[in-house]
Amino acid sequence: MVCARRFLVFVESARPRIVREHPNAGWFAVGAVCLGAFMGQLDASIVTLTFPAVQREFGMSLAGVQWVSLAYLLTVVGLVVSAGRVADAVGRKFVYLQGFVVFTLASAACALAPGLGWLIGFRVVQAVGAAMLQANSVALVVTSVPPQRMRAALGVQAGAQALGLALGPALGGMLVASAGWRWVYGVNVPIGLLALAIGRYLLPRTRERNAMEQFDWRGLLLMIGSTTGALVAVSAVSGLPLPAWAAITAMVLAAACATGAVRWARRAPEPLVDPALLRPPTVSAGLIGAFAAYLVLFGPLALFPQLRGATPATTGLVLTALPAGFAVAAVVGTRLLPRHWGGRRRERLGAVVVMTALAALVISPAAPWWSFACLGVLGLGLGVFIPSNNAGIMSAIPSGRSGTSGGLVNMSRGLGTAGGVAVVTLALHLGRHAESASAAPRIALLGLLAFAVLAAGTTFVHGRAEFQGSSEREESSMTASAAGPLPALVARPDESALAEAIACLRRAMRRAARATDPANTLSVAQLELLSCVSEHPGIRPGQLARQLRLAPNSVTTLVNGLVGQDMIVRGSGEAGEDRRAVTLTLTAAGHEAVRSWQATNTDILRAALADLHPGWQHLLGAAMPALEELTRAIDTRADSPAQSSSPAHA
Structure with a gap:
């Protein structure tokens, strides 16, 4: 299972660099999703127009032909949540593109169906592809654009759906009248191939996955039973010619499976839909x-x-x-x-x-x-x-x-x-x-x-x-209380866990900064020294050593290297004076190195925060005053009274 999942993940290909780095890359992805949304609604609104022609060709009643749509709807509603759960584990782009493959091939098969039974069967396969598309269309939109553009992007996607819904009857009527009902399905083939190619190059890879060690088959069957029973009962009310006992059985099945799905989700190790x-x-x-x-x-x-x-x-x-x-x-x-x-x-x-x-x-x-x-x-x-x-x-x-x-x-x-x-x-x-x-x-x-x-x-x-x-x-729900007044604190945070989290954050930031700006030849120690001098112009080497918690010899070595690179200049004390009175200031090149380092770290944090769940973003924002106070408290303890009272011996 693990090997298969790893294989599937590698199928998600990266976008070309020119697309990935384009300022409108997110909107390119939304456009690719809109093509699928348009095709899905076009198909949904166009198929009912083929019923009279299908009845005449296959010599079937309307009640039988209705299953061309009913079977499709039952399959989509029953599978769409499970398709989304699988996509969260193996990659949303992969599942979405494979959905196009299934939908397009099944559309071609529907266009060639030799009988009504075959047509209904191919529609079920087509619905499997549609479930893979629908489960990931909204997810791809919201993960491709910044949070502040989410509502606008979802509006554009909804507009594409509405356009497909509006054009369906007119286009379907023309196709049925001119080329025949089979071309209602055949028109999906070129659209599907185009959407597959566009999605390959415009959709981003999945950044965050939710691992799935085992698939919840019991939850899937219970969900299919509940949705199928509910839709059959609704169809019976809507005029589907079913005996009364069949309609009642469908209602009972829907209620029993829904109850079973809720109970199973509460105790399943990895439920299809987490009740939380x-x-x-x-x-x-x-x-x-x-x-x-x-x-x-x-x-x-x-x-x-x-x-x-x-x-x-x-x-x-x-x-x-x-x-x-x-x-x-x-x-x-x-x-x-x-x-x-x-x-x-x-x-x-x-x-x-x-x-x-x-x-x-x-x-x-x-x-x-x-x-x-x-x-x-x-x-x-x-x-x-x-x-x-x-x-x-x-x-x-x-x-x-x-x-x-x-x-x-x-x-x-x-x-x-x-x-x-x-x-x-x-x-x-x-x-x-x-x-x-x-x-x-x-x-x-x-x-x-x-x-x-x-x-x-x-x-x-x-x-x-x-x-x-x-x-x-x-x-x-995790942040529901954050909007109100802070509750009374009943326990102090775990100091060791907090220290480890800070250390891990520092290591992660250093690795990310190195990966983001590989052209930077300065060491982290040199950059921290430059940042400290930037904050304290005119600082002395001894004070700098205490600030950075480094040995004086190490600070001298770092300073000499930076002086040689024209990033630091020494003040008084060079010509025979007491070297303890030497002061350090940055040159223009030193200031530029500090600004570049800070900008790199800011960009890294901005990108990382954008990927966080909005609830955690809110919590981090609410915690900023406490973090600033904690920083000041640590700073205060960094310099002992003895050190701060004897600057002459620095």
Whole structure:
């Protein structure tokens, strides 16, 4: 297992240097992920248009052909979290690119399928690749850009998804009408090959992994059982022709597997989903908000094609307003809203806009232009809510688990998609016998409005952290108390552990600085001596020896070497005077060496801090006053009273 994992890790290739060192390297990676997001949503919105043609060619009923989509959705939702967990261990870039390979090959197989059974089987394989893509798309975005750009990057990715969703019906209709239903799958092949090549050169390698000694197969089977049972039950409610006993069995299976998954996760050595990840309100409430928001997003896409009195062209035009508004808000919303607004405020604004748009749709759901305007506003609200909600979830989970958290977000999206179809179908069924033709659509829209209220309610959950994105960071449960007053100290820190941590940090900084600036020929001792002289101009050699805790002869040797390199000049005492009165100052070259050394260390720390979990960044910031006081206390003890009171003997 270990050897296999090491082999897989080496598959992740480095980006070319020109890409890696480009100031927009992170945005190049986001662009590569956007191509996959576009392709995934294009496929999701285009396949349903092939159903009539597939029915005619294979002579099957609609109930059978529906499994082309249902099998795909069941597989993606069941595997997306486990794909994220595997990616956290072996590398997110590797799993993402292999997902393209699987998805592209399966798409080609779907295009050549000789029968409906083969098509459904190939769709399951295609869904395995889609799960590998979806589990890592969000993770690759948030690990490729600085934390302050996370929300904007997720907005761009959401915009690409909305664009694929919007173009799907139009492109699919043209392909089915002109080239046939098989080209709906065939079009994925060139897009997949292009995305594979772009990802190879633009996506960064995984910096931080979360080791996995054994895979949680039991947790995977329980999760597949719970999600499959839930989706089959939802599909039964949505009109899938199943006997009552089958629907009830699916509900019982979902409940039993969900309960078993929770219990197993609490005692498994390496659970597929660590319960600690879901414990912070930012994550648990955020996932509920994501489910409700995606349900509201996909509900109208299932509702409006069922309305009577509108031509397919008119319905397509009306529905285009929803993903178009979503894409606009997701891409430019971050720039237009005030910079100081945190994630919760943005989410609340988006939720208010969503509720207003749905309430307006209830007034007249059948009027095309009114619906077009309301759906556009609905898309704007969702485009503000969803990226901020996703950013809050991702920033509350350590970067080493970003694949798992991305899988959870996409599982919420899959469940929300199925939920939107279920709410609409159930409402249409309940309103079928109503006297008014608009009763059923109004019931469906009221159901969607209820879930919009649920999404808004998650932004007021007590304990949800505020993602600012610029100066502040999302806080996880580990730092929940850091925002409030400091608790009373009940124990002193372990002095030996603290000393060892400081020593390890110094060694790490020295190694990193040497690796970062190999052209520097000065030794660490010389650089520390130059730094000390820079802080104390005119210092004497004896004082310098005490400051650096070095023997006087060693200081003399170092000083002579630096004088020879024109980095230090000696003051009085050279010509027959008492050499103990000699003073040391830096030359311009010495000052430049100190500045370069400090800049190198600052760059190293900046890069290292950027990779830290935001909660640890917050803790380090909160600990700065204590660290400064500790430094002053150590400095005070460095010079004894006897030493400080007898400068004449220096």
